[in-house]
Amino acid sequence: MLSIDVTKQLGELKLEAAFQSDSRVTGLFGPSGAGKSSIINMIAGLSKPDRGNITIGNEAVDDTTKGLHVPPYRRRIGYVFQDARLFPHRNVAQNLDYGRRMNRLAPDAAHLQHILALLDIGHLLMRRPGQLSGGERQRVALGRALLSKPRLLLLDEPLGSLDQDRKAEILPYLERLRDEENIPMVYVSHDPDETRRLAGHVVMLKRGRIVAQGGPEVLPP
Amino acid sequence: MFDITPEEWTAIELSLRVAVVATLVSTPIGIAVAWLLARRDFWGKALLDAVVHLPLVLPPVVTGYLLLLSFGRKGPIGGFLDHYLGIVFSFRWTGAALACGVMSFPLLVRPMRLSIEAIDRRLEQAAGTLGATPWQVFLTVTLPLALPGIVAGMIMGFAKALGEFGATITFVSNIPGETQTISSAIYSLIQTPEGDMPALRLVIISAVMAIGALIASEFFARRALRRVHGL
Numbered sequence: 001m002l003s004i005d006v007t008k009q010l011g012e013l014k015l016e017a018a019f020q021s022d023s024r025v026t027g028l029f030g031p032s033g034a035g036k037s038s039i040i041n042m043i044a045g046l047s048k049p050d051r052g053n054i055t056i057g058n059e060a061v062d063d064t065t066k067g068l069h070v071p072p073y074r075r076r077i078g079y080v081f082q083d084a085r086l087f088p089h090r091n092v093a094q095n096l097d098y099g100r101r102m103n104r105l106a107p108d109a110a111h112l113q114h115i116l117a118l119l120d121i122g123h124l125l126m127r128r129p130g131q132l133s134g135g136e137r138q139r140v141a142l143g144r145a146l147l148s149k150p151r152l153l154l155l156d157e158p159l160g161s162l163d164q165d166r167k168a169e170i171l172p173y174l175e176r177l178r179d180e181e182n183i184p185m186v187y188v189s190h191d192p193d194e195t196r197r198l199a200g201h202v203v204m205l206k207r208g209r210i211v212a213q214g215g216p217e218v219l220p221p
Numbered sequence: 222m223f224d225i226t227p228e229e230w231t232a233i234e235l236s237l238r239v240a241v242v243a244t245l246v247s248t249p250i251g252i253a254v255a256w257l258l259a260r261r262d263f264w265g266k267a268l269l270d271a272v273v274h275l276p277l278v279l280p281p282v283v284t285g286y287l288l289l290l291s292f293g294r295k296g297p298i299g300g301f302l303d304h305y306l307g308i309v310f311s312f313r314w315t316g317a318a319l320a321c322g323v324m325s326f327p328l329l330v331r332p333m334r335l336s337i338e339a340i341d342r343r344l345e346q347a348a349g350t351l352g353a354t355p356w357q358v359f360l361t362v363t364l365p366l367a368l369p370g371i372v373a374g375m376i377m378g379f380a381k382a383l384g385e386f387g388a389t390i391t392f393v394s395n396i397p398g399e400t401q402t403i404s405s406a407i408y409s410l411i412q413t414p415e416g417d418m419p420a421l422r423l424v425i426i427s428a429v430m431a432i433g434a435l436i437a438s439e440f441f442a443r444r445a446l447r448r449v450h451g452l
Binding site: 074077078083085087088099145154 | 347349353355366
């Protein structure tokens with residue numbers, strides 16, 4: 001269960017959003033500048049709401065009435081950014097291992113093998129991020145987030161910087177992820193087809209407000 | 222020509238010791254200052270920036286005299302350190318290291334600051350979402366990505382410390398075997414009749430060391446670029 005009720009002033013735009021979702025994939029959908037990324041950054045703890053509260057599972061991570069703000073590194077979330085943000089000074093294997101080390105989790109070879117197979121990245125381990133294609137980079141970023149064993153996976157337009165062919169290459173991996181891994185996801189996109197394919201619950205935003213929410217049928221054709 | 226006398230060896234050895242100690246002590250302070258200047262906004266930031274750069278624009282003799290006033294045995298800081306910790310700077314090689322450290326500090330900090338500013342802060346955010354505390358982010362992302370710039374700063378600082386003259390001679394004088402570095406030895410030699418040849422030897426030696434440091438610094442600056450681009 002993810003529960004959000006926040007307001008935040010973003011320059012001219014006042015973001016006001018309240019929703020709850022039990023779905024495996026919650027789609028935050030809307031045009032750019034609608035406030036989608038701001039919401040996902042608040043869920044991650046990278047920014048603070050002016051007022052309101054956020055609950056992940058049954059843990060409150062933000063509550064402005066109590067002055068509660070759990071920093072990102074204690075939220076146990078995984079975040080896949082549009083621009084991957086792999087560490088350039090580490091190879092793929094070290095990037096993948098980073099979250100496990102920071103969270104002081106025991107090595108889990110079975111889990112690692114499973115994620116490598118799921119995302120088809122086993123052959124890239126010794127490469128440097130600069131030597132990867134855009135699609136490979138996003139798959140490694142997905143793997144890196146999953147291997148930190150998050151309780152919630154946030155994806156901010158993970159296909160946004162890819163061309164049509166690359167998008168078609170990654171989407172099946174995201175569907176496998178949704179169907180085979182037991183990790184709820186929040187998926188930010190401005191693409192109705194992508195959102196329809198992945199999301200069970202859609203929150204539609206426009207200029208900082210929720211204009212519709214429900215099943216994928218609320219999406220424009 | 223290359224019969225280096227024991228006195229000259231002493232000056233070379235002392236110069237190296239002074240420059241190494243000055244650089245090693247300045248480095249952690251330099252990294253902290255570079256990080257503050259690159260990443261933080263705080264009251265007095267412009268003042269800190271100005272103080273760091275002051276040795277670059279003040280006449281070295283003024284910096285040396287200010288060190289003498291504050292770190293001399295009768296100075297407020299020097300008196301305190303002498304009385305409570307038994308650390309004496311005036312007319313000791315440690316004082317030469319202090320003067321060299323202060324004089325080379327702006328050159329040491331600058332490449333460090335630039336390399337920290339060049340790091341994509343979004344990488345640090347990503348590390349945070351993967352469970353790294355701010356201190357872990359600094360150690361595993363910021364520091365390794367800034368490392369070539371840090372090394373370049375150390376080399377620039379080292380080269381400057383090796384050649385420092387004005388502040389050192391003002392603060393700790395020119396005592397052979399204690400505070401006489403290559404620079405002050407050259408100064409003494411060219412004031413002596415027959416001193417031209419030995420002075421020239423030391424001039425060549427210091428030029429070779431300085432050029433070597435510049436080449437090494439350039440090498441690390443290139444590596445920094447490659448690293449930040451993930452190749």
